Amino acid sequence: MIPGAAEYDVDLAIDPEDTERLLAVTPDDVGPAPELTFARNVFVPLTTACRYTCTYCTYYDVPGQASLLSPEEVRDVCRRGSDAGCTEALFTFGDDPDDRYTAVHDQLADWGHDSIHEYLREACEIALDEGLLPHSNPGDQTREQMAHVADLNASMGVMLETTADVQAHGGPRAKSPGQRLATIRTAGELGVPFTTGVLVGIGETWHDRAESLLAIRELHERYDHVQEVIVQPVATNERWRGETPGVETLRRVVAMARVALPEAVSVQVPPNLAPVREVLDCGVDDLGGVSPVTDDHINPDYAWPALRELEAIAEDAAVPLCERLPVYERFLDGSGANDRPWLSERVRAELDAPTAAGERYRAVLSD
Numbered sequence: 430m431i432p433g434a435a436e437y438d439v440d441l442a443i444d445p446e447d448t449e450r451l452l453a454v455t456p457d458d459v460g461p462a463p464e465l466t467f468a469r470n471v472f473v474p475l476t477t478a479c480r481y482t483c484t485y486c487t488y489y490d491v492p493g494q495a496s497l498l499s500p501e502e503v504r505d506v507c508r509r510g511s512d513a514g515c516t517e518a519l520f521t522f523g524d525d526p527d528d529r530y531t532a533v534h535d536q537l538a539d540w541g542h543d544s545i546h547e548y549l550r551e552a553c554e555i556a557l558d559e560g561l562l563p564h565s566n567p568g569d570q571t572r573e574q575m576a577h578v579a580d581l582n583a584s585m586g587v588m589l590e591t592t593a594d595v596q597a598h599g600g601p602r603a604k605s606p607g608q609r610l611a612t613i614r615t616a617g618e619l620g621v622p623f624t625t626g627v628l629v630g631i632g633e634t635w636h637d638r639a640e641s642l643l644a645i646r647e648l649h650e651r652y653d654h655v656q657e658v659i660v661q662p663v664a665t666n667e668r669w670r671g672e673t674p675g676v677e678t679l680r681r682v683v684a685m686a687r688v689a690l691p692e693a694v695s696v697q698v699p700p701n702l703a704p705v706r707e708v709l710d711c712g713v714d715d716l717g718g719v720s721p722v723t724d725d726h727i728n729p730d731y732a733w734p735a736l737r738e739l740e741a742i743a744e745d746a747a748v749p750l751c752e753r754l755p756v757y758e759r760f761l762d763g764s765g766a767n768d769r770p771w772l773s774e775r776v777r778a779e780l781d782a783p784t785a786a787g788e789r790y791r792a793v794l795s796d
């Protein structure tokens with residue numbers, strides 16, 4: 430049983446034979462994708478507060494030191510991104526700040542909000558006004574929280590990381606795989622195009638890796654809502670004392686992801702964190718986001734590669750590099766669960782608007 434699954438009422442039926450079949454997959458079983466995609470984004474680290482303390486994470490700040498971007502700062506970074514030709518405002522967070530973060534809660538109250546999700550709604554409005562499509566990653570979300578902001582997001586995401594209980598999540602406030610899966614399920618129920626992924630090298634076994642990918646697949650099969658799965662190796666940093674996975678490990682996990690997931694679900698490897706050239710032949714078809722104006726605040730030690738670098742990667746692989754929006758094209762029309770359109774009327778209006786931003790979005794689509 431996946432830890433936390435019963436508590437969050439996550440009912441998965443992963444067939445042990447599927448797990449065994451996936452464990453037998455090697456890079457020889459897959460091939461390179463015919464094209465590579467990427468999105469132009471700006472990182473908007475809305476807050477660095479987080480209720481958890483994952484031992485590999487340099488993103489979170491402890492109470493008293495956590496930052497909270499003001500509406501003016503959000504507007505400024507979005508405007509710069511929009512001016513630079515980006516299409517995506519990537520809102521990054523820790524997980525719901527708990528009561529220890531009194532300064533964050535006091536500041537939110539001063540701005541008229543009683544939760545970070547309420548403030549996220551304002552931040553998403555700012556991004557849309559400035560000509561960017563929000564993609565928010567606020568950690569685990571209840572149905573109520575996600576429903577509060579879903580209509581202002583082109584897509585949303587949370588990394589599953591692993592279905593295993595690992596020491597790296599340890600401590601009194603360890604995050605729960607069951608809760609992560611419940612968040613992914615909630616996105617499906619609400620018809621939200623969703624990004625998730627696995628984090629490789631945090632103490633999980635090969636069985637856990639296979640199980641994690643199959644859990645994502647099963648939820649996707651129910652709701653058709655997963656747009657991409659990130660395969661990310663844990664990175665060396667000042668908090669992580671463990672090892673980082675070698676190339677052969679990464680190649681095998683990427684191949685397993687490609688085999689486990691339907692073709693419509695992209696497999697993304699972030700070039701700033703992984704030796705992407707060495708795994709391209711294992712089925713990678715997306716290189717994630719690149720930003721001309723902000724750092725990668727999740728992994729500040731690793732600068733985003735310039736767009737030129739992505740072009741060089743694609744050129745070396747002899748495949749075209751195509752820009753995409755933060756929501757994959759197959760979600761632009763049609764509906765998810767309960768016949769809810771994948772895109773809200775608000776986001777759809779931005780795509781159709783006779784504005785510079787609307788033209789930029791449509792130019793990406795017609796590329």
Ligand code: SF4
Pocket residue numbers: 479480481482483486487488489522523524568604
């Ligand atoms: S990885 Fe995410 S949940 Fe864990 S401490 Fe960092 S921000 Fe928080």
